[in-house]
Amino acid sequence: MTHGFDITSRLENGRGRTGVITTPHGQIQTPAFIPVGTKGTVKSVLPESVRDLGAQAILSNAYHLYLQPGTEIIDSAGGLGAFMNWPLPTFTDSGGFQVLSLGVGFKKVLSMDSTNTVESDVIAPGKDRLAHVDDEGVTFKSHLDGSRHRFSAEVSMQVQHAIGADIMFAFDECTTLMNTREYQMIAMRRTLEWAQRCIDEHRRLTLEHSSKPYQMLFGVVQGANYEDLRRKAAKEIGELDFDGFGIGGALDKETLGTIIGWVVDELPENKPRHLLGIGEPLDLFEGAENGADTFDCVAPTRNARNSALLTAEGRFNVSNAFSRGNSNPIDTACDCYTCLNFSQGYLHHAFKANELIFPTLASIHNLRFTVRLVDQIREHMNAGTYREFKEEWVARFLTGRYAKKI
Ligand SMILES: [Zn+2]
Incomplete structure (x- = not known):
């Protein structure tokens, strides 16, 4: 079999599990953290280093690759992995999600809901709304050159088939906690209609290029923080012929585990679930124990570039004075290339001197830390020692020497 999902063990709560996702380019042991390579590169880190730090897969953004370099270039190079x-x-x-972000003119609050939200709340001063959504799809202006484009379920499938990733996501309207309940319902209906259209177009394209490796298609469950909407969306999307599912949209820290639980309880058990855009340590515990199998997030690399580094004893900023001249590694418990070979003092210097090696070394550490944490969660789930591991790990992270530094 070239693709599929097998469950290998279950947590006593009935939701969390370990498993194996099989793809044409290899297997992913789950739960797993998937580093983000937005434009076909994990920023500043060589692919060999991404492999060496234990990543089993990477996630890129269809929107960015569609605009630059364009999908034909990636297709003719043999697909994203080869490229x-x-x-x-x-x-x-x-x-x-990217198209939605354009709709809000790059302000912090994300919303496509022009009818129910005050425009000034979501559009930053001096910015135009760059995207408009309707029942058929989304029209948007490129953030690169202002050119006009239109994404629909069909276009998204054509773009993702040309890029050729092993796992793709259905085109959805991503909502946020800012949207009204009424708007959430409109977006949910659209997302469901688009889901079926994605499946139809995916089937057509799969037949059209049957000599290429099969690409799995995951449906996306939205519904913000409303229990009935989340459950309804999960049930309806779960009944469609998807290879797996994404859990997307508005999730706040306090309710993350609860919301994932609602969704997971409605989804078919035998298919993998990806939690979109989640990668903070405590959220990974919540996600994994409530039944999410894979996770992606830009946080480990983005934070690293801003000098915020993760350790078993909390997070700290290596640009702070206490790291100057410090001969200890970032984290004595870490086995990454950076921690084995460089001191905190060196990283502090490289950051202050604006050296290009800084984002590379910092990203390797934060990625290894995050990948390894989810690997440990998986190992302890398999060994039946997850609860003890979590208790000890979280206590150390929240009360350790760096717990109050950020
Ligand atoms: Zn490290």
Whole structure:
């Protein structure tokens, strides 16, 4: 079998599990953290280093690759993995989230809901709304050159098929906690209609290029923080012929585990579930124990570039004075290339001197830390020692020497 999902063990709560996702480019042991390579590169880190730090797959963004370099270039290079010299499994998201971000003019609050939200709340001063959504799809202006484009379920599938990732996501309308309940319902109906259209177009394209490796298609469950909407969306999307599912959209820290639980209880058990855009340590515990199998997030690399580094004893900022001249590694418990070979003092210097090696070394550490944490969660689930591991790990992270530094 070239693709599929097998469950290997279950947590006593009935939701969390370990498993194996099989793709044409290899297997992913789950739960697993998937680093983000937005434009076909995990920023500043060589693919070999991404492999060496234990990543089993990477996730790129269809929207960015569609605009630059364009999907024909990636297709003719043999697909995303061949193009970026990454031989292991790849994911692409649908572009829905990026298109939504354009709709809000780059302000912090995300909303496509022009009818129920005060425009000034969501559009930053001096910015135009760059995207408009309707029942058929989304029209948007490129953030690169202002050119006009239109994404629909069909276009998203054509784009993602040309990119050729092993796992793709259906085109959805990503909502946020800012939207009204009424608007959430409109977006949910659209997302469900688009889901079926994605499946139809995916089937057509799969037949059209049957000599290429099969690409799995995941449906996306939205519904913000409303229990009935989340359950309804999960049930309806779960009944469609998807290979797996994404859990997307508005999730706040306090309710993350609860919301994932609602969704997971409605989804078919035998298919993998990906938690979109989640990668903070405590959220990974919540996600995994409530039944999410894979996770992606830009946080480990983005934070690293901003000098915020993760350790078993909390997070700290290596640009702070206490790291100057410090001969200890970032984290004495870490086995990454950076921690084995460089001191905190060196990283502090490289950051202050604006050296290009800084984002590379910092990203390797934060990625290894996050990948390893989810690997440990998986190992302890398999061994039946998950509860003890979590209790000890979380206590150390929340009360350790760096717990109050950020
Ligand atoms: Zn490290």
